Amino acid sequence: MLPVVLLSHRGPATFRRTRSGLTLKRGAGGLVTALMGLAEHLDDAVWVCAAASPADALIAFEHEGHSIEIGFSPELHVVEEDDTAVGPSVNVRYVEVDKHRHSQFYTQIANPLLWFVQHGLYGLANDPEFTADTHKAYEDGYVVVNEQFADAVVEEVERVGGRAVVMLQDYHFYLVGNSVRARCPDAIISHFVHIPWPGPDGWRVLPVQMRDGMLRGLLGCDVVAFHTRRSARNFLSCAQEMLDLSVDFQAMTVTVPTSRGGTRKVAARWYPISVDVESVEKLAASEEVAAHRQVIEQLHLNDGHRLIVRVDRTDPSKNIVRGFRAFGLMLDQHPDLRGQVTFLASLMPSRQDVPEYADYLAQVGAVVAEVNARHHGEGWQPIDIRLQEDLAFAVASYQLADVLVVNAVNDGMNLVAKEAVLANSRDGVLLLSENTGAHDELGDFALTVHPFDLQQQADAMYEALTMDRADRAKMLAAAADRVTKNDVGQWLRNQLSDLEGLID
Amino acid sequence: MLPVVLLSHRGPATFRRTRSGLTLKRGAGGLVTALMGLAEHLDDAVWVCAAASPADALIAFEHEGHSIEIGFSPELHVVEEDDTAVGPSVNVRYVEVDKHRHSQFYTQIANPLLWFVQHGLYGLANDPEFTADTHKAYEDGYVVVNEQFADAVVEEVERVGGRAVVMLQDYHFYLVGNSVRARCPDAIISHFVHIPWPGPDGWRVLPVQMRDGMLRGLLGCDVVAFHTRRSARNFLSCAQEMLDLSVDFQAMTVTVPTSRGGTRKVAARWYPISVDVESVEKLAASEEVAAHRQVIEQLHLNDGHRLIVRVDRTDPSKNIVRGFRAFGLMLDQHPDLRGQVTFLASLMPSRQDVPEYADYLAQVGAVVAEVNARHHGEGWQPIDIRLQEDLAFAVASYQLADVLVVNAVNDGMNLVAKEAVLANSRDGVLLLSENTGAHDELGDFALTVHPFDLQQQADAMYEALTMDRADRAKMLAAAADRVTKNDVGQWLRNQLSDLEGLID
Structure with missing residues (x-):
């Protein structure tokens, strides 16, 4: 197996500054738990995530763009460089995002906009109403933050020689796949979407540059994965209907033209997540x-x-x-x-x-x-x-x-x-x-x-x-x-x- | 060309009782105008529609289930049996529907329910909320009224020996196609849907017996037609996703099992309607x-x-x-x-x-x-x-x-x-x-x-x-x-x- 580079918005652990110094707390949520199972069992995995606290940001700054090894047993701790981890550990790369950009990226675009679109919650007679502010939040927030995380992922892939398995997670990072593909042609890239993927009708609610941008971002991957066949089929329908690409509903693939005039195939797959x-x-x-x-x-x-x-x-x-x-x-x-x-x-x-x-x-x-x-x-x-x-x-x-x-x-x-x-x-x-x-x-x-x-x-x-x-x-x-x-x-x-x- | 039997909710003309006797008024709306162009130029066309006035209902009763020839020139008039129409005319078969059932069929199910679902207007966080009353309106209204119109269409098809082109119109009559197919195996049946056809996500808003019933109704036709390729593709996606049927997005067909253990193909087509x-x-x-x-x-x-x-x-x-x-x-x-x-x-x-x-x-x-x-x-x-x-x-x-x-x-x-x-x-x-x-x-x-x-x-x-x-x-x-x-x-x-x- 190649080295793995994981990307998710929430990380496996976050630092807190307390009176007795820095402490570590486990990340919450089903996805983090699930990914932890992966990261713990791979020697070469690096997990890129957002710095979720000022202490995370400080750690990120101190490590100058390198990851930190965090051990999980007997309790969460930083594995120092000259130590060897006893028991499972994971290398965490924290990315610090400017607060205002993060708010545009997260609180305006990812939630509630993408969440509402993908869960079909808007009553279209009245909502949504996109304004200049929405476009700005996309361009200055979502796009820029995605680029920032793509840079971190690319660095980690290059650190292991350019050949790695890149596993991108969820609706926060739809633009990362294509960006990594352009710079790391030898990487195997997958993107897992953990929320429903609606058909073209649902996506057409978004401004065209957003929805096409996100779709093209995902089509930079080798595999786009969902929890259900229904979502995987909807994804192919979107590629067919919104980008006029050729899709095969039997093989569950879409054919994407490459910049060099050839074509490559992107597979839509489904893997139902579960509990421990x-x-x-x-x-x-x-x-x-x-x-x-x-x-x-x-x-x-x-x-x-x-x-x-x-x-x-x-x-x-x-x-x-x-x-x-x-x-x-x-x-x-x-x-x-x-x-x-x-x-x-x-x-x-x-x-x-x-x-x-x-x-x-x-x-x-x-x-x-x-x-x-x-x-x-x-x-x-x-x-x-x-x-x-x-x-x-x-x-x-x-x-x-x-x-x-x-x-x-x-x-x-x-x-x-x-x-x-x-x-x-x-x-x-x-x-x-x-x-x-x-x-x-x-x-x-x-x-x-x-x-x-x-x-x-x-x-x-x-x-x-x-x-x-x-x-x-x-x-x-x-x-x-x-x-x-x-x-x-x-x-x-x-x-x-x-x-x-x-x-x- | 075979004889044509048309079905639409609104007809080409409606009777009014005035002091000077019965008068005739042209039906309104773009669809009626468009269909008029068809009916006027075919000798053998019968147009089945709902009685829209008490006078229509009376005429329907007097003609005991037979159509009435209405001439269009120099002005709207009934062509008597022993006359020959001078200029264009059309045979109109009025179907009288019980007022309460019609309200369930039309005001509860067709509008706004189907209209809202097909135009994607519900804000799903709060609307719709289906109750026993909705189910009743479907079963006692939409289903029964569709059967009543199917009976009239079947009678007209049988009157010309069982071989006819049946052209069903719009979201009021989704159940008619399959019912006619079962009783008139030699008819060529098309159904034109004049409003958008959403993908499976949109249709899943409806209770399962409604959405599956409507889809199966349409799959009784030979051709299901829309104004756009987008709607036609969505229709095939619905057949694939909701009924697990095999579809071909190249040929734009879906394969439907027949009651005799064989299969037949239903084509999804698009013909953009226009103006005169x-x-x-x-x-x-x-x-x-x-x-x-x-x-x-x-x-x-x-x-x-x-x-x-x-x-x-x-x-x-x-x-x-x-x-x-x-x-x-x-x-x-x-x-x-x-x-x-x-x-x-x-x-x-x-x-x-x-x-x-x-x-x-x-x-x-x-x-x-x-x-x-x-x-x-x-x-x-x-x-x-x-x-x-x-x-x-x-x-x-x-x-x-x-x-x-x-x-x-x-x-x-x-x-x-x-x-x-x-x-x-x-x-x-x-x-x-x-x-x-x-x-x-x-x-x-x-x-x-x-x-x-x-x-x-x-x-x-x-x-x-x-x-x-x-x-x-x-x-x-x-x-x-x-x-x-x-x-x-x-x-x-x-x-x-x-x-x-x-x-x-």
Whole structure:
């Protein structure tokens, strides 16, 4: 295997300046966890990421564009140059980005613009409205920051002699692939897009120079990877429709003209990401989770009461409002369930500096109040929301759920569904949106929900609550088995083995 | 050529009961005009349509399921059975639909639901929300009404011995094709979709039984036709993605299994609809138009003042609000143009019983007030809106436009653009949305606008107003030439010749 250069916006660890000096904290999020599995097991990997703190930036400055080896055991630490790492370690290259440019790149273009476009969230009658400021944020922010990261990636590739496997991650860096291709012709380049890739209709919402630029950026890679076949096909349709390129939907490739008058093929692939089964199981067995479990049981599970659970960021793509509305509808239509079932929702407030997100949180509060006012009685209120980020509490609720609701409008994968079926111990039923990546793997062992159809969601909740226990047990076991077999290690191995196949 | 059976929701003529007996009125709309050109020139054509008035329903009842021959010259009249029509005539078969079912079919499902889905107008974070009522409107309304029209079409096909060319029209009748196919195996069936056909992402908004039902309905045809290649490709993507059928994007066909275990091919085609050049020119030369022209000139064209024009229904898909906002932005950025240019907009209030449409009209009013308050001065107000349906006034404004704005969010074709370039006499510049069907033909002779990009629209308006006259004249002449060559007759001939090719 060639040396690997990874690029993602968030890195595996971030430095904090404290009174006792610099400390290191693990990066959060499913993607970082997944990539960590990769980086830890490769000797030659360099992970390029954004400096996420002033201390990261200082470290980057002190190392003059070189990476820093960070060891993971027994705890996070910097491996000094003359040391040899004991246990797994990863070389991290922090890139410091000017604060204003970073805000243009991240807070204006990547979120919410690309996020909204790729999740299909804009109501096109009124939104979006692009102004000179949007164009400026793209040119001075997204484009410039992408160039800056491309420079860092190119340096790392050149440091190992120009032949490396470059693995770019997500919607922050669509322009990097082509830039690296131009300067490192011998690199094998892949780009993994972790959020849905819509078809041409969806992309046409963006100004033409943005959407074509991003598409051409990705077409500089050898492989563009997604979580689902649906996204991979949409990507090819975009190349066909927006750039008039020749695509092959059988081989799943697009033919791209090269600057030298020839052509090269770019493959669209799909590899469903997953969770680290062992660490979910470890957390599930922890005392912290047990303590939460006891509290939830006392609150909501006396006398044969049942529990519907969801765990989500308060993102409009997660479809929280419709989920609660459907629950209210079910209580309207099945009054015998009143007082018998509670909807426990762990909701992490997200991106509250973005107006759409602040509005959405308010809507969530409104629908909860409305349903609880309509249906409460005798010490029971139908919906219990916790506006918190608490993984142990979330896992305790996964364990106790009779029904787990994942009704996302659109979702690249949705790891909540995968974690929940691993953790659950009550033969819980997964309600899974057809528009999640996870549905491709788990749809057969779940009740499919259609995210815009309140009645269908209400019916599915009722069906889940009244389903035969043996059927529920069988579905849950099959879902957990699927996740266990296709875990995050498998996700990485599949990608690496395909990339190895591209090495001459 | 085989006998032709046409189906569209609106018919070519409708009866009214007046004091002096029954009178006949021509059906309105571009599609009816276009189909009239077909029906008039075919001896054996029967046109099936909905009874649009109590008098139509009475006539339908009296004729016991038979068609009525309507002559067009010298004026609309019923051709009695023992008469021979002098001049063009068409056989009209009125179908009476129960009022409640019709409302479910038309006001709940076709508009706004299918209209919104196909124009991509829903903001999916909040809309739509399907309830039991939506499902009922589909099952009891759309499905039942489609069956009723399918029955009428089948009767007409059987009346001519089972071999006929069946030409189904638009989004009201997606289920008819398959139903006719099952009962008339020897018919050649085409279905023309006059509004945009989105890709699978867009269709997935609908409940699965609706979207799959509609797709399977269309796949009962031999040809499914659209105005653009883009829509035709999206249709194939839907068949591939939603029904897992095998498609060929080169041949533009999809392979459909038959009930007898074989397969048949369905072709996706595109034929851009157009206008009747002669009748546009005739109206343009009329005294009525001249009178409007004089008034507009006096009001808005003194002292070298210039005129920006738009003509639209007040439909969110038309993007009226963003157009005015872009105009306001242009005045902000080019204060020299204040007092020099007026935006004259003929806006026909549309579907005001649908809340989204009532809201949109209010938004239009709000932005006009806002821009006019910000920029008015010395007897000049920047935007002059006329909430009216007046074709003669519209044509007068086409003639006088320095700039014609068509910035639709999405539009199957947009005949305003085609009429305007024929009528204009001031070397006017067409601003044309990339998301209109008309852009495929006229994009090279227009300034392309991106409907969500206010700054780009403002720039395009400014460019149009400052463009060299010779360049403007050349673009306009080329656009008018294209429309003249590819007129509505051509649209019909292309379709009929392709359909004839399918006859054994």
